[in-house]
Structures are given as structure tokens and as C-alpha cells.
Amino acid sequence: MTQGLTKFPAKDDVVYVVDDDEAMRDSLSWLLQSNGYKVSCHESGERFLQALSATDPSTVACALIDIRMPHMTGMELQNVLHEKGFTFPVSFITGHGEISMAVEAIKNGAIDFIQKPFKEHILQELVEKMLSIARNEKQRAEDLKAIQSKFKTLTPREEDVLEKIAIGRTNKEIGADLDISVKTVEAHRANIMDKLAVNRPAKLLQMTLKYQEAKAQGLI
Template sequence: MRQATSNPTNTKPSIQSGVVYVIDDDEAIRDSLSLLLNANGFRVSPHESAERFLKSLASSDPQSLSCALVDIHLGGMSGIELQETLLNTGLNIPICFITGQAEIHSAVTAFKKGAFDFIQKPVDEEKLCGLINEMLSKAYLSKEQSSELKEIKERFRLLTQREVDVLDRIVAGRINKEVGMDLGISIKTVEAHRANLMEKLKVNRAAKLLQLTLRYREAKAKGLV
């Protein structure tokens, strides 16, 4: 279990508008968690089932910051099944599972699928609020990274096929003369293509070009762009 590292009153301005989804089929627990979190300055959206939560999520702003407290023993779709559904639809919402039972197997399964944490009822208020801040911070950083990768993807989309051909060879470590021989073009033409692609990618040094290209390719391989 993670240890709380932040005070709920010190929430970053960037995450103050984040929403905490509380999904629990026990009305008393749901209301208790909602009241506790509201009292600590969090925006809360309670739901009695995974199905109702997903229906509500479909009409919400996909760009909004959010995290979720999920009862692992939900009636109908279970907490783990909800986690799988969110992952399959590409919604990377930080999730903390809550349970009244100590279930190591469920905890291991949840963590393998990327759960942020796994805590037991009754929940300690200070630790819970610290955990919520951590999850919203993670959601914020994930969205920042996603926006940055989207911008990088748009830069690479500006490249012509010939510029891509030149870039591939530069990244492979070939000098301008070798690139020209590979592609059957003059060194001056290679230099012109190189200057154009560096301008489009907004880099001014070879090291930056290599770094950006490798980052883009890694993100692409992971399906992030």
C-alpha cells in the first residue's frame, strides 16, 4: 500500500478541477466516501455500479482530469472487469480499489493491470486524501505527456516521404555523402532535405533530432501515438 505523501489542502492548482469517481454498490460506503472527499475540497461523482459509471463516462469530457475509487466486489460487472473495460477503450484513469476483505490474489491481479493502489475498509481519511492527490497528479502528468506526444506526431506528419527517407538514414548513423549515394541524390539535396526536416521537427541540432525521433518511434511502437 502506498504511503500518503501530500496534504489534501496543498492540491496543485492544475488538479483542483479533477473529478474523483466513487463506484461502490454499498450506499452507506458511497455516501460516506463522497462526504469525506467533498469536505476535503474534492469534486466527487458517485456511482452505484460499473455499468452506471460507464454510461455516465460516455457523456463526460474525455479531457477532464479524473481518478476512481472502485469497490472490487461490485454487483454485476466487477471492479476488475471495469478496469479491463477502461483499458480496452483506451481510458487510462488512475484506479484505487477498495475492499473490506484482504484478498492478495485480487490485489496482484489489479496491480498487474495497472491499478494505482489497493486499500481496505475502513479507509483512513488522511491517507485517502493523499492518495487522491497522487492519482490526480498522475492523471495530470499523463495528459501533459499525451498532449506533447500528439504535438510531436503532428510534426512528423509534416515530413515528405523523401524527408523520411533521409531521416531514416541519419538516425542509422549515415553521413550526408552516404545518404546521397543510398538515395541517388546530391549532397546538396541531402543537406536541403535535412534542413527542411529539422525545421519541421523544430530541432536545431543532430542530437536533438535523434532524441526526438527515437522518442517518437518508441511511443509509436507502444501505441501511444
């Protein structure tokens, strides 16, 4: 390990380390903490899952997991994390001969892997990459929550009108579809744009499609 970590994380960001090797846990903990990272170490997948049950799920975090551990392997832990809805980025620590396992883990959603012995700058790049992904995902979730709160202010009739707007119907067509006057459609459209805090039709359509996509994906 030759190069120091140069970028300091936000004070509340957490790097989880899951490894049954105490010396490896101590080494990673010392290295990461000495460079400003908040580290939480765990000796097994089972202990890690127990600890996660008492943590704030909104915390920006990532995990470095040993791919070969007794009882619950790293890949088994990855699967359980998915099943329980934990979405923080995960990467694996691998030894010689475990690369094929790491590649399989990446196919299952892992960000990357580092092979023992690893260089400090490689660890830096990987941890920063994962935390950046986690921060972006948290911001995305907050943005979707804010959008959702705005859409909840719409009346059922405004939702009907907006659904027609989203598929490209004109005011006249919407009026005919819903058996209301064009002026009423225009009034509903104005109220919708006001409630959603948009000032252009393109912005309205963009926000609506984003909201519909998030709902379809079960994100909100």
C-alpha cells in the same frame, strides 16, 4: 480518519467513486468534496460505464472502485475499462479478506488499494498519486500530439532522409542510399530541423526516436 487533506486539486480534476454501498459513497464524496475535489459517484460498474460514454476523455481523472460489487465486480470493471481504452488511474477499495484480489488487480494495472476502514491521510496520498499520474499522462499525450503535427509537415523525401539519420547514416551515406547529392541531403536535413523546431542533431535524434516509439506503441 484523523488528518485533513492538504493539497487542493485543479478545479477540473475528477475523482470517480464506484461503490454499491450508499453510505460509503456518501462518506467518500463528502470527504473528497470538502477538501476541494470534484467527485462523481456511481452505484455500479454498469452505471459508471454509461456515464463515462458521455464524458470528455481528456479530463484529468482517477477512480476509486469497490473490489466486491454485485453483477460486475471491481476487477471485471477494470478489465472493461481497459478494453474500452480508458486509461485514467484506478485503485480499489477493499474489505477484510480481499487483499489477494487487490494484489491481482495491481498486477492488472491498478495503482494501489485502500483497505476499509481507511485513514484520511492514506486516501489523500492515494488520490494525489493517481491524479499526478493522470496529469503527467495528459501532458505526455499533448506533447506527442504536438510532435506528431510537426512530423506531418515533412515531405516524403524528408521522411526518407530522416529515417536514414535515425539509424546513424552520414550525409554521404544517405546521399548514396537515396541517389542524391550530399548538398541535397544537407538541404533536406536543414529543412527537417527547421520544421521540427530543433537546433541540434542530438535533439533531432531524440525527437525522432520518441516519435517512432510512440507510433510503435500505437500512441499516435
